[in-house]
Amino acid sequence: MKTTIAQVYKYVEQEVRIGVWVANKRSSGKIAFLQLRDGTGFIQGVITKAEVPEEVFQTAKSITQESSLYVTGVVHKDERSPFGYELHVKEIEVIHHSIDYPITPKEHGTEFLMDHRHLWLRSKRQHAVMKIRNEIIRATYEFFNQNGFVKVDPPILTGSAPEGTTELFATKYFDEDAYLSQSGQLYMEAAAMALGKVFSFGPTFRAEKSKTRRHLIEFWMIEPEMAFCEFDENLMVQENYVSFIVQSVLKNCHLELITLGRDTSKLEQITAPFPRITYDDAITLLHEKGFDDIQWGDDFGAPHETAIAESFEKPVFITHYPTSLKPFYMQPDPNRAEVVLCADLIAPEGYGEIIGGSQRVHDTELLKKRLEEHQLNLDAYKWYLELRQYGSVPHSGFGLGLERTVAWISGVEHVRETIPFPRLLNRLYP
Structure with a gap:
C-alpha cells in the first residue's frame, strides 16, 4: 500500500511503501536507524540486519543524507516517539544518491543557512x-x-x-x-x-x-x-x-x-x-x-x-x-x-x-x-x-x-x- 508519513496511522501492523528522503541516519552493529521525511512529516525507519537481505542492510548503512528512496516496511506504534509511530523497513529502493549535502547535522551560521535557504x-x-x-x-x-x-x-x-x-x-x-x-x-x-x-x-x-x-x-x-x-x-x-x-x-x-x-x-x-x-x-x-x-x-x-x-x-x-x-x-x-x-x-x-x-x-x-x-x-x-x-x-x-x-x-x-x-x-x- 503506497501512502505518506502523515497517513501511516491508518496502517498499523500493515506493510506500506513510502517515497522519502533521508534526513539523518545512525547505525550500531546489527541495527540501522534512518530519519525519513516525505514532506508530510518525519518518521524513523528501523532496519535490523537479521530481518532483511544483506544488501538492504548495507544500503541502509551507506546511504547518504538527503538521498531519495522508496522504502517498504511495516508500521508499528512507538510511544517513545513524539510522532507515535515508526517504520520497520524491509526493502529500500534508491532513487538518487545525494553527494556532499551542504547542511549537515552540525551547527551552521545564519548567513550560511540563508544562502542555502x-x-x-x-x-x-x-x-x-x-x-x-x-x-x-x-x-x-x-x-x-x-x-x-x-x-x-x-x-x-x-x-x-x-x-x-x-x-x-x-x-x-x-x-x-x-x-x-x-x-x-x-x-x-x-x-x-x-x-x-x-x-x-x-x-x-x-x-x-x-x-x-x-x-x-x-x-x-x-x-x-x-x-x-x-x-x-x-x-x-x-x-x-x-x-x-x-x-x-x-x-x-x-x-x-x-x-x-x-x-x-x-x-x-x-x-x-x-x-x-x-x-x-x-x-x-x-x-x-x-x-x-x-x-x-x-x-x-x-x-x-x-x-x-x-x-x-x-x-x-x-x-x-x-x-x-x-x-x-x-x-x-x-x-x-x-x-x-x-x-x-x-x-x-x-x-x-x-x-x-x-x-x-x-x-x-x-x-x-x-x-x-x-x-x-x-x-x-x-x-x-x-x-x-x-x-x-x-x-x-x-x-x-x-x-x-x-x-x-x-x-x-x-x-x-x-x-x-x-x-x-x-x-x-x-
Whole structure:
C-alpha cells in the first residue's frame, strides 16, 4: 500500500511503501536507524540486519543524507516517539544518491543557512514553521468564509501610495510611474462598498531599510474591510479572528509546536476578548516603566511595544493614537479631533505589532482636507474620493502581517524563518 508519513496511522501492523528522503541516519552493529521525511512529516525507519537481505542492510548503512528512496516496511506504534509511530523497513529502493549535502547535522551560521535557504527548508524545524504558516492561512480562509466575507484580490501594481511614497518600490508602467503595493487597503474599501464584507490575502512590499528581527521587504498581509462597521465592532472582529487562528494551530499543529519547543500554555490563554488601553494610558505606563524620554505625540518603537505587552498575558490593543502619527484615511475621534479611531494589536512575548486597523474617513470634504494636509495628489485619489461621493457609509478594516503572526505563534525569534524565501535589506538570493 503506497501512502505518506502523515497517513501511516491508518496502517498499523500493515506493510506500506513510502517515497522519502533521508534526513539523518545512525547505525550500531546489527541495527540501522534512518530519519525519513516525505514532506508530510518525519518518521524513523528501523532496519535490523537479521530481518532483511544483506544488501538492504548495507544500503541502509551507506546511504547518504538527503538521498531519495522508496522504502517498504511495516508500521508499528512507538510511544517513545513524539510522532507515535515508526517504520520497520524491509526493502529500500534508491532513487538518487545525494553527494556532499551542504547542511549537515552540525551547527551552521545564519548567513550560511540563508544562502542555502532552498535546502534549509527541508529541516525539521523549518518544516514545522511552514506547516504552522499553512495552518494559519487555512484557518484564515475558514474564519472569513464562516463570517460572510468575500475574498477579493487587490492589484499589486498601483499608481499611488496609501501611506506615502517614502517606503515604496517604484517602477515604470509603460509611460507612467507605478509602485509595488504596500497595502491593498484602498482597493478593499472599494470592494467593501460593493460586497459588504471583504478580505484580501496577498504580498506587500516596503522599501524600508530596516534590519530588525520583525521586518521583511516582501511580506504577506490579510486585509479585511467592512461596510457599515464602526470602531468597536472592528476590534471585536480582530480579536475573534486572532483567537480563532491561534486555537486552530493548537488543535492541528500540536506536533509542530512540540518540534519548535513552543510553550503552548501561553497560546492556550489567547481567547477573546483582548485588553485595550489608549495611547494616553500607554504613555503613562511607559513612564512608570522608566521610559522617561517618550512624550505624547511620539511613535512607539519595538522596546516600547515590548514593555507595554509585558503587562498583559494576551495581545493588547493600543487605541486612539495621535492623528499626526497615522495615515490620512483614519477617522478622527468625534469627541477629540487630535486622535483617530485606530488600534494597533501588540502580540505578547516581544513580538510587537501584528495588526494595524482603524475606522476610515467616510466624509468627502474631510478626506479631501486630509489628502491635502499630507500633500497627496488629489487626481491620483479621485477614484478613492468617489467612494465617499456615491453612497458613503461608516466603514472599518485592518491588516494583519502574516509573518509576524507566524513568528509569534510558532515562537521563532526572527521573521526570516516564517516565509519560504525571505527578502531582506541585503538579501535577494536565493
